[in-house]
Amino acid sequence: QSALTQPPSASGSPGQSVTISCTGTSSDVGGYNYVSWYQQHPGKAPKLMIYEVSKRPSGVPDRFSGSKSGNTASLTVSGLQAEDEADYYCNSYAGSNNFVFGTGTKVTVL
Amino acid sequence: EVQLVESGGDLLQPGGSLRLSCAVSGFTFRSYWMHWVRQAPGKGLVWVSRINTDGSITAYADSVKGRLSISRDNTKNTLYLQMNSLRADDTAVYYCARESYHGALFDWGQGTLVAVSS
Numbered sequence: 202q203s204a205l206t207q208p209p210s211a212s213g214s215p216g217q218s219v220t221i222s223c224t225g226t227s228s229d230v231g232g233y234n235y236v237s238w239y240q241q242h243p244g245k246a247p248k249l250m251i252y253e254v255s256k257r258p259s260g261v262p263d264r265f266s267g268s269k270s271g272n273t274a275s276l277t278v279s280g281l282q283a284e285d286e287a288d289y290y291c292n293s294y295a296g297s298n299n300f301v302f303g304t305g306t307k308v309t310v311l
Numbered sequence: 312e313v314q315l316v317e318s319g320g321d322l323l324q325p326g327g328s329l330r331l332s333c334a335v336s337g338f339t340f341r342s343y344w345m346h347w348v349r350q351a352p353g354k355g356l357v358w359v360s361r362i363n364t365d366g367s368i369t370a371y372a373d374s375v376k377g378r379l380s381i382s383r384d385n386t387k388n389t390l391y392l393q394m395n396s397l398r399a400d401d402t403a404v405y406y407c408a409r410e411s412y413h414g415a416l417f418d419w420g421q422g423t424l425v426a427v428s429s
Contacts, residue, residue, distance in 0.1 A: 202373050204355070235414045239356070246406060246422060247356060252415030290356050294414045298361055298370035305355035
């Protein structure tokens with residue numbers, strides 16, 4: 202149950218796009234279409250942004266999108282806004298009712 | 312309105328025990344799988360445990376297996392995490408979360424802090 206690998210940081214100017222990667226193995230990310238992404242602001246509980254690789258919950262702006270290729274999932278935030286500055290975590294099903302989170306990425310809006 | 316409220320966090324010594332509770336409202340508790348997730352101070356999210364709707368299926372992260380135990384009482388709309396043989400590296404905010412669809416944690420509590428220190 203090793204954590205999925207994410208870049209520690211990512212940044213972009215308002216209006217630009219940023220893409221965060223989440224790399225696992227064929228036993229988690231690559232083996233199932235059950236990748237989700239969470240946004241967490243300081244001192245707050247996480248918020249679901251993407252589930253089942255690319256689906257958006259009601260209320261999440263369509264600026265947020267997800268995809269997957271092989272053992273790597275990605276979250277793209279288009280049209281960056283100041284309120285998008287937060288920590289982002291991926292999560293994947295890893296079989297046998299187990300799950301694993303990514304190491305987390307701090308997104309900075311320049 | 313969906314609400315999840317954790318309680319039971321405390322400061323305790325290594326080797327101690329504690330039971331966390333997560334009281335839920337606003338949805339049919341018995342119909343949903345539930346999770347515990349923790350976050351050490353300044354660190355990332357770590358998945359801890361999952362339980363199915365009637366409590367017959369549970370799963371744990373390797374780091375807590377044999378020491379932490381998840382359970383639920385569907386008559387009280389409450390999720391539990393029994394924590395035994397606590398270690399300093401169990402220090403974290405513990406969140407309960409509701410799973411909708413496969414593994415997607417749609418709703419979260421505000422968290423409760425467990426601190427283990429001598």
